[in-house]
Amino acid sequence: MNLSELQRLADEDLMPRIAAKDPLAFEVFYDRHGGAAFSLAYRIVGNRQAAEDVTQEALISIWRSGARFDRARGSVRAWTLGIVRNRAIDLLRRDSGRAPKLALDSEELLEKRPADELTEVEALRRETAREVRGALSDLPDEQSRVIRLAFFGGFSHSEIAQMLNEPLGTIKGRMRLGMDKIRASLAEGVYE
Amino acid sequence: MSGHPSRDDLAAFAIGGLDEREQRSVAEHLEGCDRCAAEMRERLAPAVAVLAESVEQVEPPDSLRESVMATVHQEAAAESPLAEGARSDAEAPARRGWRAWTPAVLMRPAVGVAALALVVAGLIGYVVADGDEATTETVPLAESPAGVGGNLVVDRDSATLHMHGMGQLPEGDVYQVWVADSAGVQPSAAFVPHEDGTATAAVPEAAGDVTEVMITHERRAGQEQPSLERTVFGAKL
């Protein structure tokens, strides 16, 4: 299959060709998603070199494991950005001395250090970087804030509760309200 | 977790906002629960995608595309069964702990052996002084019960393994030579035998102070550890 034929394939039909190790198919994939992947990584890690490293790692892991894409779990785009997000958060957590989330066992979890080891400036940066498409800016501050801290900052709800000096148990509720509103706006076609 | 996670938990899970243990337990629940998996897929995942795309879009550097595509092309080429050597080359720099070794299949025709079996330096076995120009050491390797045996011909800085009785291999598989010295085991040449079961392979690692030579059957060249359960030959020197 040549380049222009590959370019006409939907993402979901491109993935089996990537799983079959067709480099041209991956080039098409890169041209569709590389920019969004890099932008997300950059938003999370905050510098271009680290963003480049994270994006490269994530994309290569997709190239190597393209067969693992499962269309029952969502779009190729969302799957890809999820991988980028997790890689970027792992880097943040490594750099700030927090263990990567998925590598912790329960013993380590009990000893997990609180988020206040991070400087407030750093936490603030992760919270306030610019979102241009409005998904978060339409939300009440208390909802957008906790969503930003979790999704872009890699903080758990209990870390956020401690950081914001709020009772444990309130944060998840705000996350849910915020996500419900984004979902509702999506249904209205606001972001499409 | 008893019962389904709450909607709060699912939303927090979707943005990676649970504590480690909770995050894991919801992930496990989703594997087996269609109802919660549908909630994730239909309602939450699209909202998360919006979030991921809400960030300011910045142009990635050209170097990103170049380095990603370079790796992709290299690995796609290495998928070809004819490119085992290329793949081993690509991986070699990552193999710390091994001394330099010979990744590619180094087959030399048997007629060339006399020319390879060169000069000097006695270690083990017996030394054959061949006139005044060539001293090589030929170490006989005792034949195994299965009829596999051969010689190791050593000179100062090279060594060549001559084997007989080697069974034929499935396409793509190789025999891998391993040599052991006081520092441990390291891989040497990989080879495929001739139709008559003989094989000749350059094994420069065996020119040193080697105590043992072993051959395993491997699914591909470039393994870092021998598949001991598929050892076809071993000899102490």
Ligand SMILES: [Zn+2]
């Ligand atoms: Zn459930």
